Amino acid sequence: MNGTEIAIVMAKQDDIRVMRGAAEVMDQFGLPYEMEILDFHHSPDRVVNYAKRAHTRGIQVIIAGASGSAQLPGIIASLTLLPVIGVPIEGHNSIDGVDAIYSILQLPQGVPVATMGLNAAANAALFALQILACKHHSYHDLVYAYKLKMKQQAEALSDKLAKIGYEEFFDIHK
Numbered sequence: 001m002n003g004t005e006i007a008i009v010m011a012k013q014d015d016i017r018v019m020r021g022a023a024e025v026m027d028q029f030g031l032p033y034e035m036e037i038l039d040f041h042h043s044p045d046r047v048v049n050y051a052k053r054a055h056t057r058g059i060q061v062i063i064a065g066a067s068g069s070a071q072l073p074g075i076i077a078s079l080t081l082l083p084v085i086g087v088p089i090e091g092h093n094s095i096d097g098v099d100a101i102y103s104i105l106q107l108p109q110g111v112p113v114a115t116m117g118l119n120a121a122a123n124a125a126l127f128a129l130q131i132l133a134c135k136h137h138s139y140h141d142l143v144y145a146y147k148l149k150m151k152q153q154a155e156a157l158s159d160k161l162a163k164i165g166y167e168e169f170f171d172i173h174k
Contacts, residue, residue, distance in 0.1 A: 004032040006128050007059045011066035018089045019065045021121035029142050040075055051079035061128040067091025070103035073113045083131055085124045086113040
C-alpha cells in the first residue's frame with residue numbers, strides 16, 4: 001500500500017454525521033484516507049479540480065455522500081475515471097432520503113456510481129476496501145477478518161437466544 005488511496009467527501013457540513021461512519025471503518029483498520037467537504041453549489045471549481053486531480057495524489061476510490069438532490073457523487077463520477085461510491089444521506093430537507101437515493105441511483109449511462117443504502121457510509125468504506133483488495137492482498141485479509149468477526153458475533157447471539165429463550169433475550173436486548 002502506498003499512502004492514501006481512499007477519499008471520503010461530502011456535499012455539506014451536516015453530512016459528516018453520516019460520513020463519519022466511513023472514517024470510523026478506516027480508523028478501525030488503521031488505514032489512511034482523506035476527507036473533504038466539496039460544496040458544488042458554492043464552490044464548483046473546487047469540486048471539479050478535486051475530481052480531476054484525485055488520481056494524481058494516489059486516490060484509487062472516492063466515497064461521496066450527499067443528501068437532497070445528491071448531485072456530488074454523479075458530478076465527481078463525470079469528472080474522473082476512478083470508481084465512485086455514492087452514499088445517499090437523509091437530510092433535514094429531504095423526502096426521507098428517497099430523493100438522495102434516486103438522485104444517485106438514476107445517473108445516466110456512462111456515469112457509473114456504486115450506490116450504497118441510505119446513510120450506509122460504513123458499507124461504502126468496506127466496499128472501497130473490497131475494490132482495493134483486488135490490488136492489495138492485505139485489504140482482502142482485513143475485510144475477511146472483519147466479516148469473520150461479524151459472523152462469530154451473529155452466531156453467538158443466535159446461540160444465546162437458543163440458550164436463554166426469547167423472553168429473557170428480549171429483556172436483555174431492549
